[in-house]
Amino acid sequence: MLDFPNAKINIGLFVTSKRADGFHNLLSCFYPVQWMDALEILPAAWNSFDMTGLPVPGDPDSNLCLKAYKLLQQDFNLPPVQMHLHKVIPMGAGLGGGSSDAAFALRILNKLFELDLRAGALEDYARQLGSDCAFFVRNKPVIASERGDVFMDAALDLKGYTCVIVYPGIHITTAEAYGSIKPSQPDCSLEMLLKQDVKVWKKILVNDFEKALFPKYPELPFIKEKLYEAGALYASMTGSGSAIYGLFEGEAPIDFPFPDHYLIWKGLL
Ligand SMILES: C[C@@](CO)(OP(=O)(O)O)[C@H](O)COP(=O)(O)OP(=O)(O)OC[C@H]1O[C@@H](n2ccc(N)nc2=O)[C@H](O)[C@@H]1O
Numbered sequence: 001m002l003d004f005p006n007a008k009i010n011i012g013l014f015v016t017s018k019r020a021d022g023f024h025n026l027l028s029c030f031y032p033v034q035w036m037d038a039l040e041i042l043p044a045a046w047n048s049f050d051m052t053g054l055p056v057p058g059d060p061d062s063n064l065c066l067k068a069y070k071l072l073q074q075d076f077n078l079p080p081v082q083m084h085l086h087k088v089i090p091m092g093a094g095l096g097g098g099s100s101d102a103a104f105a106l107r108i109l110n111k112l113f114e115l116d117l118r119a120g121a122l123e124d125y126a127r128q129l130g131s132d133c134a135f136f137v138r139n140k141p142v143i144a145s146e147r148g149d150v151f152m153d154a155a156l157d158l159k160g161y162t163c164v165i166v167y168p169g170i171h172i173t174t175a176e177a178y179g180s181i182k183p184s185q186p187d188c189s190l191e192m193l194l195k196q197d198v199k200v201w202k203k204i205l206v207n208d209f210e211k212a213l214f215p216k217y218p219e220l221p222f223i224k225e226k227l228y229e230a231g232a233l234y235a236s237m238t239g240s241g242s243a244i245y246g247l248f249e250g251e252a253p254i255d256f257p258f259p260d261h262y263l264i265w266k267g268l269l
């Protein structure tokens with residue numbers, strides 16, 4: 001069975017407090033975007049896993065797709081599978097690609113072996129693989145709170161907007177980003193802020209990680225500025241970086257003044 005794990009962007013991200021378990025509470029709108037990997041899982045005589053596309057750092061045994069298989073294996077007597085992951089979404093970009101692969105692996109295994117797990121149960125498994133992971137089970141716009149794994153559907157529809165995502169190749173680990181954050185509270189609810197016109201988001205919506213990371217990586221505010229110069233109504237870093245996105249009304253410009261090694265994705269929301 002073949003599927004296409006997609007990325008997400010964060011629209012507004014407030015890190016509100018540090019928790020007793022060492023994680024942080026946050027408030028953010030997670031919005032799916034169609035920058036996609038490809039993941040195929042087939043029944044096989046023995047287990048195997050291979051990858052093509054962008055190289056994923058680290059031991060393949062620690063790949064989140066395998067972790068998803070092993071997690072379900074603990075509760076279900078799954079037959080062996082061959083998995084193939086074609087990696088397109090850049091890593092350490094704040095786009096949640098690894099979490100999406102893991103969530104899609106759970107979804108595919110659920111269908112392939114008719115495990116009959118409902119969305120809620122799949123989300124519970126996903127939460128064990130990473131905070132972001134449960135979002136990709138639902139995969140529609142949500143307001144995420146607590147560890148970023150408790151969701152409320154968001155009444156936000158950006159159909160017709162074009163999203164441009166720029167990844168400059170700077171790898172920022174989630175742990176590094178949270179390590180330099182100062183928690184803060186938004187002045188009013190995120191739902192209220194998102195109800196305002198996209199044109200005013202520039203003045204009212206922030207990603208708290210920008211404050212912590214922009215002084216350390218000056219390329220990042222430069223990219224954001226260039227997206228605004230190109231006509232973006234709103235531009236922001238996504239998640240803990242380092243990808244920066246811009247939202248354009250209708251079509252976006254074709255050319256951007258970025259170096260060749262940057263990865264750029266453009267698509268309709
Ligand atoms: C910042 C966000 C926002 O969407 O996304 P990304 O930039 O990673 O895409 C998420 O909170 C990332 O969630 P995720 O990438 O799943 O993180 P996890 O694997 O659960 O945790 C990695 C590490 O980040 C820190 N962490 C993560 C989530 C959280 N709410 N508080 C934390 O302090 C912890 O140090 C943890 O050990």
Ligand SMILES: Nc1ncnc2c1ncn2[C@@H]1O[C@H](COP(=O)(O)OP(=O)(O)O)[C@@H](O)[C@H]1O
Pocket residue numbers: 056057058062063064065085090091092093094095096097098099100101102172174239241
């Ligand atoms: N299938 C996978 N795809 C991407 N990264 C993975 C995968 N499995 C494990 N990882 C690890 O997870 C880390 C975070 O990846 P990713 O979720 O893409 O980034 P981010 O959390 O910034 O959105 C990677 O640096 C990599 O070490």
